[in-house]
Amino acid sequence: MSKPLILVTNDDGMFAPGIKALIEVAKEFGEVVVVAPDSPQSGQGHAITISKPLRINKVDVFDDVVAYECSGTPVDCVKLAKSIILKDRNIDLCLSGINHGSNASINIIYSGTMSAAMEASVEGIPSIGLSSMDYSFEADFTAPKFFARKIIKYAFENGFGEASLLNVNIPALPIDKIQGIKICHQADGNWTQEFIESKDPRGESYYWMTGEFKLETHDEDSDIFALKNGYVSVVPSMHDLTHYEAIDDLKKLEKSINGIS
Amino acid sequence: MSKPLILVTNDDGMFAPGIKALIEVAKEFGEVVVVAPDSPQSGQGHAITISKPLRINKVDVFDDVVAYECSGTPVDCVKLAKSIILKDRNIDLCLSGINHGSNASINIIYSGTMSAAMEASVEGIPSIGLSSMDYSFEADFTAPKFFARKIIKYAFENGFGEASLLNVNIPALPIDKIQGIKICHQADGNWTQEFIESKDPRGESYYWMTGEFKLETHDEDSDIFALKNGYVSVVPSMHDLTHYEAIDDLKKLEKSINGIS
Numbered sequence A, B: 001m002s003k004p005l006i007l008v009t010n011d012d013g014m015f016a017p018g019i020k021a022l023i024e025v026a027k028e029f030g031e032v033v034v035v036a037p038d039s040p041q042s043g044q045g046h047a048i049t050i051s052k053p054l055r056i057n058k059v060d061v062f063d064d065v066v067a068y069e070c071s072g073t074p075v076d077c078v079k080l081a082k083s084i085i086l087k088d089r090n091i092d093l094c095l096s097g098i099n100h101g102s103n104a105s106i107n108i109i110y111s112g113t114m115s116a117a118m119e120a121s122v123e124g125i126p127s128i129g130l131s132s133m134d135y136s137f138e139a140d141f142t143a144p145k146f147f148a149r150k151i152i153k154y155a156f157e158n159g160f161g162e163a164s165l166l167n168v169n170i171p172a173l174p175i176d177k178i179q180g181i182k183i184c185h186q187a188d189g190n191w192t193q194e195f196i197e198s199k200d201p202r203g204e205s206y207y208w209m210t211g212e213f214k215l216e217t218h219d220e221d222s223d224i225f226a227l228k229n230g231y232v233s234v235v236p237s238m239h240d241l242t243h244y245e246a247i248d249d250l251k252k253l254e255k256s257i258n259g260i261s
Helices: A017-026 A074-085 A112-122 A142-158 A223-228 A244-260 B017-026 B074-085 B112-122 B142-158 B223-228 B244-260
Strands: A005-009 A031-037 A056-059 A066-070 A093-100 A127-132 A165-170 A180-183 A189-192 A195-199 A205-209 A212-215 A231-236 B005-009 B031-037 B056-059 B066-070 B093-100 B127-132 B165-170 B180-183 B189-192 B195-199 B205-209 B212-215 B231-236
Touching: A005 A017, A005 A074, A017 A031, A017 A093, A017 A127, A017 A142, A031 A074, A056 A074, A066 A074, A074 A112, A074 B195, A074 B205, A093 A112, A093 A142, A112 A127, A112 A165, A127 A142, A142 A165, A142 A180, A142 B244, A165 A223, A180 B244, A195 B074, A205 B074, A223 A231, A231 B244, A244 B142, A244 B180, A244 B231, B005 B017, B005 B074, B017 B031, B017 B093, B017 B127, B017 B142, B031 B074, B056 B074, B066 B074, B074 B112, B093 B112, B093 B142, B112 B127, B112 B165, B127 B142, B142 B165, B142 B180, B165 B223, B223 B231
Parallel strands: A005 A031, A005 A093, A031 A066, A093 A127, A127 A165, A180 A231, B005 B031, B005 B093, B031 B066, B093 B127, B127 B165, B180 B231
Antiparallel strands: A056 A066, A165 A231, A189 A212, A195 A205, B056 B066, B165 B231, B189 B212, B195 B205
């Protein structure tokens, strides 16, 4: 039996320490191909490039691992990997990250790392996005690598059940202070105080995005609660955004319009 | 009682016919403020601008309506509207569009129009994203305006129930051929054959995104089915991406890792 084929991507590009750590773990499980952006793409969400062409360059960055950089967004990278670079091959797993920062709660929708992972799951590829809550370039990846290894091992042995996408966040703690992992749901939060206003040399205003994360509810089954209590959070996630519980009530809208149109 | 405050945005910018049509309808219901991108932003998904500053310019484009163009993505526009332009005011409704093209099925995750609407709903603002399936610049907006008016009227009179975000797509049909509206769920589909490869004048390859939409299942309760049968599709949508049904099964992962770490 051939080795599993693992696609590794991220949103920070080839020179982020997190992708190197992830490749080291991925290599233990199969053949690794890296397709990552050629420039930092944090906060790119599910953006795709439709108004200009994309480029792919093979690069020699990692030992024993074939790697390509791509001129687009993280989602473009996954699309190019699937349609061009690994065309006609079956990708067994996509790993995205390890991001530096939080992809927990509402951050999943802004995250290029998670959007790349989600794009793979849209394509039918089981996929894991990983992020370390340690924002620094010098972050210690011992704990993230340890838990990434455990989760990937489980995925190859058992699959993910009904899910095809996991959002994994690892607290910024030494490995012996981490309590374990928790399967959670996405916490209900958002960002407030989002811009710093300043003046350019011509006296014109400009606005730089910043913000403070605000939790809406304190829910013990949420990813934010798990992380605050020293657990690795694992949220099974999906790209079907339908609010199913709201459908029945909205049938009234259907009736009111169809009855009078 | 003061008039409702309605934020109008889109992903195609101020000069798209769709936003003009939407403003005309919105004005019937309250005070309209427009905040839209200063350049086309199709396919920007939930991208935000974090590595450079943003600009806002007041512009005189629409009769009797205050409008601002913003240098960022559709999501940036909503964030700037909430935090800067309409700071300290309560936004009663956000309308995004009317987009030219389909935001049905998986297209919701790539759509700048729908991501702007989703951002408003994250901020607690009831929000409707609208798209006409007629891709042409000369699209007839009679039917989209008719149904936008009906849905907005319902929203102000009844609310959306549990939902705070609606994804509305209008088939490219004359109004008398449209069968009514259907409350649906997001169809299970994706894109295949996604790139055209070509050579630049130096002989180097480049890749232009294209693709063919492929439906995974033919489900009569889906938005694609509704649109194919001449209905306006309305999908209540949400930003909680948790796959709740998958949580129980994944507790095995939690046990397997916590038991041995």
